[in-house]
Amino acid sequence: MNTIRLTLFYLVLVTGTLLIIATLLSLIYDVRFWYIKALDFPRLQVLIGLLVCLIVFASFSKHWKLPSVLFLLGLLASIVLQASFILPYTPLADKAVETAAPHTVEEGSSFSLLVANMWMENRQAAAFLKMVHNANPDVVLAMETDKWWTSRLNPLRQRYPYQVLHPLDNTYGMALYSRFPLEGAEVKFLSHEKVPSIHTKVRLPDGSLFVLYAMHPVPPKPSEHPDNVGEEEVALLKVGETVAQRQLPTVVAGDFNDVAWSRTSRLFGTGSGLADVRVGRGLYNSFDATSSLLRWPLDHVYVSGEFRVLELERLPKFGSDHFPILVKLALEE
Template sequence: MILVVVSVFTVAIVVATLLPLWRHPHWSVRSFDFPRLQLAVLAALLVIAQLIFLDFGRPLSWALLLVAAGSLAVQLWWVLPYTAIWPKEVKDAPTPNPERTLAILTSNVLTHNRNAEALLALVKEHEPDILVTLESDKWWEDQLAVLEGTMPYSIKCPLDNLYGMHVFSRLPLHEPEVCFLIEKEVPSMHALVELRAGEKVQVHFVHPAPPSPTENDESTERDAELVIVGRRVANNDEPVIVTGDLNDVAWSETTRLFRKVSGLLDPRVGRGFYSTFHADYRLLRWPLDHLFHSHHFTLDSITRLPSIGSDHFPLLTRVVLTPVRGQDQEPLRPDSDDRNWAQDIAQSESASKEDVP
């Protein structure tokens, strides 16, 4: 009986490990990208149970142990880069220079959440240069209007479909645009932000729709938006930041594809998970809110802030424009398979990098 139970759990772990390696975009496949940390813990517990309960005089017991251990190794390969034992992809900033520091607070507020005071308190406490809100409707726009005295530059797109977006900035925003890159009701925002020292930084704020049984059956819309934004900023000599709720985890193959085609860096690597979703369920959390940047920046700090009543925690990231220090920071590099895959994803939605400002 023990052998049967252990065998069933081993098969389940193997399927959950191998399924997301299949590039099929259906939500039932892509959903297994998310709980890799939880699956790694389950695989480790399974290995321990096998060592305790199985009779290793039987070849099947050894096979089950090797398969479970292999599944654990695969899951760890994906998640260990987001721990402190891994080398940092982004260098620590030298003594911060306020003139060249950019602090961005991203917050998926959850449309029907009405605790605007909590978010305003965080803005007052941390004084970010830019606040990005996601899922913000007209009610949220009205509540956040009090920020316009200290953050006079803004981009607004209130929507009641869970994809509204607002940007408030202390720093000048040049050439602001609201775009609907893939889906007609899912906006993204794009601008040049002028630092206090005078340099300009390309900023792209995104919130593509996730693959799920209640929204898009497949991940192609989300993946296509990330791909064309990534291809647009690739090989750019100017400083670039892409941030928002990607509805994808840091360690998924599709997020890695975005990092490869864009050449942008992930400050989480070598530092921690900074899991922002789900705020209410400690055992079901993963990093969905991101900030990626070009090699021009180093990191002052990245902080997951306290809950504001949303299902996402806010994320505060402070980067410093230090082009010389950042020159030898190495991003992931695409190979021909990555480039072909990115091309196929973009073509599946008839999308082009030229659509991105």
């Protein structure tokens, strides 16, 4: 084995071992160790790395002694574990929310929702307004909106006469714009006094009503802004408990600061009885729009069983570190 092949062999050995360890550590759930929870995010990237290591190692190894066999089994086991998290978010899995055929949807019973984290440092308001104009959603949820952003989004008021605006300079401001009437809209603070969520009913043109919860829970990593280091995510789970007692069709949407397959997301889905529109359709990685490699799904839409999906799309970036997510839903009560 020449020098280059030997170097590559040991590189794969070291890399594969680290990826196996990372896979095992990612199964540990302890709110005290945010850096272990962070291993929950790059599962797709780790899976790809494991597959590359498996292919290269198998092509190099000619004498399968016990250490080689154990390493190979470690790679295979890690691949299965990582794939088990990713598989539901591919077209290979069954859809958690059924697809509606457009011709079966009654007039006035459907709506489109745009979920967009603006990134407070981003100042490309014109690009966002142009995107909203082109996509023409019925409801726009904008997050990380400070006073600068809400002032720049004033043109939306002409098209969306119903709004709930709560600008903040701590990256947790929210703005909700709706073409349809909002009833009983409230801004609530569920786990942090400076992290709002918007709770409102939305009246569709056919007269039907549904509840919308707009959420932006804090991240589990250390931050100069509010965070959840060393704590369980409370806000999302509180909403899940409320939704479980629901009497109306319900949508929960926003930047959850957590991946779709995380323990918290799964607990929320199970406890609330809501389903993730991504499941069975694709990853729709919404963060980080500034990186081509490190991307994962952080912006979510969960719906109750009365809804069907007409469209689901990740829109082009507009200057934010998040891609916007656009979903069109039909309410079938």
